[in-house]
């Protein structure tokens with residue numbers, strides 16, 4: 001996994017609530033057997049109409065918006081457990097997703113792929129959307145070490161929470177498999193006693 | 196300390212607790228399928244890590260399989276490749292696979308309970324969010340992402356933070372025509388789609404105690420639709436009777452010993468939950484959804500609520516409905532009875548009972564997709580297939596089918612489908628499709644009438 005410490009980037013605003021993983025990556029694209037290539041189809045049915053024409057009203061297609069941060073409405077990533085959603089977002093180039101609420105499984109999947117989900121209050125989320133609307137080039141800074149998110153030229157400076165274990169993993173770029181394998185003796189002992 | 200059912204099962208599976216961090220939870224059974232496993236196999240292979248306990252893994256092909264002509268090679272190349280990959284991965288790693296056409300093949304959450312793989316007190320995971328289904332047996336069962344599939348492959352364990360606990364109690368007697376699907380759609384419509392986030396849910400009360408295992412599975416299946424990782428129901432005589440004699444269930448003396456152990460799996464009377472909800476069975480009616488998340492449900496004879504919330508408006512616009520209108524008499528051209536929520540034998544019995552002697556409306560395309568090969572055979576043994584055929588319904592071969600429309604079973608753009616599945620998200624059943632979730636009874640009635648009807652009037 002790639003290491004994550006600090007990111008300064010513009011952001012893409014997606015002011016829609018309850019974005020489910022079927023929207024992030026529709027099921028018909030789940031036939032691949034490796035992790036690559038999903039980025040091209042992220043939000044497929046919102047980015048393109050059914051004839052494959054670009055939907056110019058959709059935030060990701062608007063020329064004024066770009067960047068490695070996606071700011072999305074409440075309850076992001078609900079629905080199916082498909083990790084393809086995290087692969088698609090990361091594959092498209094996002095490193096951070098900001099929302100006022102994340103679905104459990106999606107949150108875990110993101111963290112396992114070096115994609116940082118940041119939860120802020122609904123009020124702060126609203127302020128971030130306004131800041132981007134006022135200035136699409138506004139820079140957002142995310143510092144994982146100090147767990148802060150700030151928006152340039154505004155008073156928005158927030159502390160966000162992250163599980164300390166997950167934080168260490170992201171900063172060092174290692175994952176749960178490495179950790180679990182280091183515990184194999186305890187696992188064997190558990191099996192011997194219980195199974 | 197007084198413990199809940201969830202605590203009891205969880206605590207018995209903790210290998211180690213990391214200071215200030217997650218716990219290492221041991222997994223008893225790992226179910227896999229073709230869509231969310233290939234990248235996990237690949238990950239391990241690339242890192243040169245072997246699969247620790249292949250004997251604790253069971254594989255099936257379900258998401259991406261055709262529901263017609265399963266004996267022929269799969270037409271879609273990508274799908275065929277994915278299925279081939281699963282077969283190769285299983286073979287290479289000594290994993291039991293019930294592939295397409297096998298007599299035990301089926302949707303993972305239908306075939307595992309039916310084979311007795313699912314047992315009370317276990318921890319079960321699968322790369323599929325509806326793994327919550329298995330909670331019906333008093334099992335901690337939940338969906339995981341593909342990275343976690345790889346973790347379980349490597350270590351038979353997961354790193355997890357213990358979720359909080361909630362309980363939903365429904366007491367009283369259900370009205371005629373109110374099915375388990377209505378109960379869970381009602382609960383979600385009341386508490387919302389993220390009431391359960393961060394929680395594991397226990398369902399308690401007469402309503403669940405009096406339910407069959409099939410019904411309990413329908414309820415637990417949709418726990419994820421209220422945001423909960425999983426749902427559980429304390430095992431009881433109904434559970435033990437269901438498990439007894441199944442292929443992979445313990446047999447004879449060993450079974451009796453297990454049952455004694457399983458009897459202790461219930462929340463202590465004074466156990467404390469982080470959150471509780473209580474409902475009265477008498478208030479529940481046949482339900483239907485009108486929007487694009489499973490929480491947007493109403494009683495079938497109610498009107499769509501009015502709200503100026505942006506997401507709500509967007510959702511109604513997608514569905515082509517107006518706030519304040521009724522769904523009764525809406526013409527419907529597609530009906531789907533299937534999915535891991537409602538594709539068990541009981542669901543087809545309910546449908547057949549209503550359909551018997553009637554005819555499918557000419558405008559309706561109706562797909563009946565059993566959850567497994569075994570359900571399919573049972574439908575034939577009980578002669579339900581004749582009832583369906585006489586009424587003009589198409590009985591297909593098992594799989595996920597139109598629940599997620601990865602195969603050819605897609606609802607066309609703009610069309611409504613009254614569906615017994617679990618998700619009414621935009622485009623879930625095909626690009627531009629509009630899903631209305633309902634029970635198998637409501638779905639059958641819609642197929643016969645060609646429109647949504649007030650089923651309560653037909654029952655009384």
Ligand code: SF4
Pocket residue numbers: 257258302303304323325534535536594595598599616617
């Ligand atoms: S039937 Fe639908 S919800 Fe169930 S496992 Fe298959 S795709 Fe998922």
